[in-house]
Amino acid sequence: MNLYILLALPLLGFTINGLFGKQLPKFVVGALASSLVFIPFVLALTLWSEVKEAAIVSQPFTFLQVGDLNIEFKLMLDRLSLIMTLIITGIGTLIHLYSMAYMADDAGYYKFFSYLNLFIFNMLILVLGANFMMLFFGWEGVGLCSYLLIGFWYHNPDFGYAARKAFVMNRIGDLGLLLGLFMIIQHFGSLDYQVVFSEIAKVSHPQWVYTSIAVLLFVGAMGKSAQIPLYTWLPDAMAGPTPVSALIHAATMVTAGVYLVVRSEVLYTLAPMARDLILYVGLATSLLAAFIGLKQNDIKKVLAYSTVSQLGLMFIALGCGAYSAAMFHLATHAFFKALLFLGSGSVIHGMHHEQDIRKMGGLRKAMPLTYVTFLIGTLAISGFPFLSGFFSKDEILLHTFHHSPWVYGLSVFSAGLTGIYMFRMFFLTFHGTYRNDHYAFEKVHESPILMTLPLMVLAALSLSGGLLNLPHYLTHSHSEALAHWLEPLFVFGDAAVHVEPSTEWALLGVAVSVFVIAFVWMRQKYVVQGRVAENDDQMSGSAKLLAHKFYVDELYDSLFAKPLQALGTWTYRVLDRKGFVAFTDLMGKVTHWKGQTLARIQSGNIELYLIIMVLAAALMLGIELFA
Amino acid sequence: MNTVFQQVDISHYIYLSTVLFSIGLFGVLFRRNAIVLLMCIELMLNSVNLLLTALSTYMGDAGGQLFVFFIMVVAAAEAAVGLAILVMVYRNTRNTTVNFLSNLKG
Amino acid sequence: MSALPIPFLVLSFITILCALYVVTSKNPVHSVLALIVAFFSISAHYVLLNAQFLAIVNLMVYAGAIMVLFLFVLMLLNLGKAAEPIKSNAWALASAISAGSLLLILTAAFQKSGEQVYRNPSETVGLVKNLGKVLFGEYLIPFELTGALFIGAMVGAVLLGKRDSGDHESSALAEEKGASS
Numbered sequence: 001m002n003l004y005i006l007l008a009l010p011l012l013g014f015t016i017n018g019l020f021g022k023q024l025p026k027f028v029v030g031a032l033a034s035s036l037v038f039i040p041f042v043l044a045l046t047l048w049s050e051v052k053e054a055a056i057v058s059q060p061f062t063f064l065q066v067g068d069l070n071i072e073f074k075l076m077l078d079r080l081s082l083i084m085t086l087i088i089t090g091i092g093t094l095i096h097l098y099s100m101a102y103m104a105d106d107a108g109y110y111k112f113f114s115y116l117n118l119f120i121f122n123m124l125i126l127v128l129g130a131n132f133m134m135l136f137f138g139w140e141g142v143g144l145c146s147y148l149l150i151g152f153w154y155h156n157p158d159f160g161y162a163a164r165k166a167f168v169m170n171r172i173g174d175l176g177l178l179l180g181l182f183m184i185i186q187h188f189g190s191l192d193y194q195v196v197f198s199e200i201a202k203v204s205h206p207q208w209v210y211t212s213i214a215v216l217l218f219v220g221a222m223g224k225s226a227q228i229p230l231y232t233w234l235p236d237a238m239a240g241p242t243p244v245s246a247l248i249h250a251a252t253m254v255t256a257g258v259y260l261v262v263r264s265e266v267l268y269t270l271a272p273m274a275r276d277l278i279l280y281v282g283l284a285t286s287l288l289a290a291f292i293g294l295k296q297n298d299i300k301k302v303l304a305y306s307t308v309s310q311l312g313l314m315f316i317a318l319g320c321g322a323y324s325a326a327m328f329h330l331a332t333h334a335f336f337k338a339l340l341f342l343g344s345g346s347v348i349h350g351m352h353h354e355q356d357i358r359k360m361g362g363l364r365k366a367m368p369l370t371y372v373t374f375l376i377g378t379l380a381i382s383g384f385p386f387l388s389g390f391f392s393k394d395e396i397l398l399h400t401f402h403h404s405p406w407v408y409g410l411s412v413f414s415a416g417l418t419g420i421y422m423f424r425m426f427f428l429t430f431h432g433t434y435r436n437d438h439y440a441f442e443k444v445h446e447s448p449i450l451m452t453l454p455l456m457v458l459a460a461l462s463l464s465g466g467l468l469n470l471p472h473y474l475t476h477s478h479s480e481a482l483a484h485w486l487e488p489l490f491v492f493g494d495a496a497v498h499v500e501p502s503t504e505w506a507l508l509g510v511a512v513s514v515f516v517i518a519f520v521w522m523r524q525k526y527v528v529q530g531r532v533a534e535n536d537d538q539m540s541g542s543a544k545l546l547a548h549k550f551y552v553d554e555l556y557d558s559l560f561a562k563p564l565q566a567l568g569t570w571t572y573r574v575l576d577r578k579g580f581v582a583f584t585d586l587m588g589k590v591t592h593w594k595g596q597t598l599a600r601i602q603s604g605n606i607e608l609y610l611i612i613m614v615l616a617a618a619l620m621l622g623i624e625l626f627a
Numbered sequence: 628m629n630t631v632f633q634q635v636d637i638s639h640y641i642y643l644s645t646v647l648f649s650i651g652l653f654g655v656l657f658r659r660n661a662i663v664l665l666m667c668i669e670l671m672l673n674s675v676n677l678l679l680t681a682l683s684t685y686m687g688d689a690g691g692q693l694f695v696f697f698i699m700v701v702a703a704a705e706a707a708v709g710l711a712i713l714v715m716v717y718r719n720t721r722n723t724t725v726n727f728l729s730n731l732k733g
Numbered sequence: 734m735s736a737l738p739i740p741f742l743v744l745s746f747i748t749i750l751c752a753l754y755v756v757t758s759k760n761p762v763h764s765v766l767a768l769i770v771a772f773f774s775i776s777a778h779y780v781l782l783n784a785q786f787l788a789i790v791n792l793m794v795y796a797g798a799i800m801v802l803f804l805f806v807l808m809l810l811n812l813g814k815a816a817e818p819i820k821s822n823a824w825a826l827a828s829a830i831s832a833g834s835l836l837l838i839l840t841a842a843f844q845k846s847g848e849q850v851y852r853n854p855s856e857t858v859g860l861v862k863n864l865g866k867v868l869f870g871e872y873l874i875p876f877e878l879t880g881a882l883f884i885g886a887m888v889g890a891v892l893l894g895k896r897d898s899g900d901h902e903s904s905a906l907a908e909e910k911g912a913s914s
Contacts (some may be wrong), residue, residue, distance in 0.1 A: 687855035704886035
């Protein structure tokens with residue numbers, strides 16, 4: 001089958017909805033958009049068995065040709081991109097369905113769906129591209145869609161600023177990615193994955209080349225996957241509609257950085273310094289975001305910081321060389337984080353656009369379906385035994401333990417924090433008493449079936465996602481299915497981990513006890529004692545620090561934004577006003593003066609014209625002859 | 628056989644026609660009566676005709692003389708149309724000086 | 734090249750004299766007559782150059798048709814003694830300088846080009862028989878095109894010269910104006 005069909009369908013949806021969506025009925029717009037994502041999902045499923053160890057490659061055609069560099073427009077479907085494609089289109093379909101109900105009253109309904117389809121298109125290019133240029137193409141495309149969708153309600157200037165912030169932050173990362181691509185071209189003369197990676201595997205270049213390319217690519221990943229120092233855009237990106245947060249800023253786009261590193265496994269295995277950098281950045285991000293998440297009171301902000309933290313965890317895995325573990329966590333995270341975001345969207349929908357968890361409480365009676373599915377998501381992310389998050393997180397923790405004890409300790413601590421902020425949010429939202437004076441409890445309603453159905457599907461996936469990659473202590477015959485399945489793709493493969501079974505059980509015990517502690521503590525605090533998160537003005541020092549996100553935004557503001565603004569003001573006042581504007585004014589004046597002077601010659605006096613003509617002819621002949 | 632053109636150098640014909648051409652040009656520049664202007668243009672055309680004929684004979688090439696023939700054709704057409712225009716202009720303005728064209732001045 | 738033949742000198746002299754008179758005469762009718770004389774002398778030059786066909790055509794077309802046309806128009810518009818606005822001496826000087834400089838440049842150009850001898854003289858090239866062969870052989874299509882040109886010029890002249898009813902009113906108005914001013 002032609003891989004281009006996978007791309008063409010969402011693009012078709014974008015075109016139809018973008019051009020004619022305004023005239024079409026809402027149901028048609030939504031159903032069209034959803035089905036044009038669902039069909040690629042089905043097609044990708046049918047390809048499951050076809051994708052052998054070698055990739056399916058599409059007919060290439062020339063995309064760019066500059067000198068000796070020939071960049072092709074070429075698609076490639078191997079097992080890694082197949083997993084990404086299934087996640088993108090599968091979760092994408094669910095979220096499209098969900099959006100049909102969630103956005104039902106929005107004036108920009110058709111626009112929303114055309115953007116979503118465009119996003120799916122670009123994301124598929126990103127994961128299906130067979131060279132770095134295609135990846136970059138999709139990378140920029142999803143950045144654009146992210147910008148458009150964060151600022152979807154652009155009538156609110158704050159949302160517009162949030163979109164701009166995401167765009168600028170991503171641009172910084174993209175610069176790194178671009179420089180990385182340039183270095184690849186310079187040293188390997190191609191951007192095609194197969195060519196580049198086989199060249200790299202020959203280890204024919206000095207170490208610094210590998211390290212610097214790896215670091216530059218990681219800078220790109222930092223921007224897209226919201227790692228320190230470029231993570232601040234992701235929490236702000238919650239300004240977009242909730243389905244967007246679920247699809248783009250939790251399940252798919254933000255994992256592009258992980259995909260990039262997994263794809264470039266050869267490079268990173270040969271650049272241990274860059275891998276260490278990834279490990280530490282991931283660790284720091286995971287901890288920092290988890291801490292900030294502890295004191296956030298906006299239901300979506302908590303989830304946003306949780307996403308940053310989980311992405312940090314994935315990068316920890318990558319830093320340890322556990323590529324398939326990172327992919328495993330990427331998949332399960334896509335399930336339960338999409339579930340949690342959609343659940344929060346359902347809550348927001350039911351509460352009529354209230355996002356502050358201090359004003360919720362006791363919602364379990366009003367929204368039973370949302371409650372149950374949200375509970376499953378929370379349990380999955382916090383590591384409740386035998387749910388998806390439990391397996392994927394433990395796999396990563398095992399690798400960190402093998403790497404070094406203190407990395408393991410910090411990762412476990414971060415995982416514990418995950419449980420704490422998730423249960424804090426969960427109990428404050430669904431348990432206790434209802435605390436909103438402005439919106440009567442009776443008016444809180446369960447969401448329509450179109451919204452709860454995706455929740456249920458995702459809940460089922462969150463429950464069973466661990467089956468993808470069961471650890472070998474549970475089953476011998478099917479253990480680590482995902483890792484084995486991905487193995488042929490890697491040149492060097494996952495870092496080897498050998499631990500005693502006793503150690504492994506001890507680690508499991510630690511993980512479970514961390515979960516139990518978080519659960520019991522939060523239940524005691526918010527359910528039994530019935531405490532509520534403090535108001536902004538009652539916060540103590542450390543809580544305030546956390547609630548204000550360590551003042552990182554303010555730090556960036558004074559460190560980069562303010563000086564740049566000052567520079568801008570100076571250039572505007574001095575260079576522009578006094579320099580360029582005066583200069584251009586001068587040009588205008590000179591031209592005007594010349595024009596006025598010359599206009600006098602054009603008097604309409606034909607005899608004068610004739611004389612000038614004859615003299616000019618004589619002059620030209622003279623110059624021709626004697627000069 | 629001593630025909631005239633074998634005794635006269637080609638350069639003399641060149642000088643003669645250049646002088647005629649310049650005289651016609653001077654007339655075009657100096658005079659204001661549009662009809663006289665047209666006559667001066669005819670004079671200039673004739674000086675060119677003379678030169679072409681002389682060169683044609685001296686080089687033994689019939690093309691030059693045929694060009695003269697065509698130039699005459701064009702000149703006749705030009706004179707007809709030009710005079711018609713002048714007559715019409717005169718009818719409307721009672722004037723045949725070239726200055727009336729300054730009406731076109733922006 | 735010691736002595737130029739008398740016919741050439743005389744004819745040249747007449748031609749230049751008449752040309753000067755055309756340009757300087759205040760009366761347009763005199764100019765036309767002088768121009769006719771100039772054309773006659775140019776035709777005589779053609780005879781000297783053994784271009785009999787051109788000499789005849791020149792007489793018929795220029796001196797005969799075109800100049801009579803000029804004369805006709807002058808008479809018709811009664812411009813015989815019409816006062817032409819005289820230009821100032823400055824204008825005359827400027828015109829003379831312009832024309833003179835072009836003359837100088839052209840002569841200088843010829844001088845500079847050196848003594849290229851055009852010597853492949855043929856006495857028969859200007860005969861009607863030879864010209865006709867070339868004209869209706871090599872130059873047949875341009876010749877036919879001149880017919881189209883003539884038709885166009887004729888139609889144009891007729892259109893321009895025709896008075897239609899609307900035109901009549903406006904011209905009558907213009908006549909009144911001319912009479913009052």
